Amino acid sequence: MSNQVIExxxxxxxxxxxxxxxxxxxxxxxxxxxxxxxxxxxxxxxKGTDGQWADVVYWDxxxxxDAAMQEAMNNPACFKYFELMTGVNHEDVSAGxxxxxxxxxxx
Numbered sequence: 750m751s752n753q754v755i756e757x758x759x760x761x762x763x764x765x766x767x768x769x770x771x772x773x774x775x776x777x778x779x780x781x782x783x784x785x786x787x788x789x790x791x792x793x794x795x796k797g798t799d800g801q802w803a804d805v806v807y808w809d810x811x812x813x814x815d816a817a818m819q820e821a822m823n824n825p826a827c828f829k830y831f832e833l834m835t836g837v838n839h840e841d842v843s844a845g846x847x848x849x850x851x852x853x854x855x856x
């Protein structure tokens with residue numbers, strides 16, 4: 750068993766937001782925040798055919814997730830990205846985000 754955690758945030762684009770704007774904000778958050786976070790492994794931004802999106806972030810531990818969530822609340826690149834999503838609570842960015850412990854990985 751590993752200590753890895755998958756952070757899963759599903760969302761829809763906010764009214765008036767474009768896919769190109771979301772991707773640019775996603776890239777900026779990756780470079781300006783996530784890439785430098787302790788315990789960050791990788792991240793996937795995925796889109797369904799029904800307009801549903803998900804941000805899937807892989808971490809080495811729950812402690813790394815908790816530390817990054819605290820810092821994200823004060824990071825301008827994160828805030829700009831979160832603004833483009835419906836249903837995001839800007840006072841508590843962890844609301845509506847699932848954290849899943851990895852039990853097994855298969856290749």
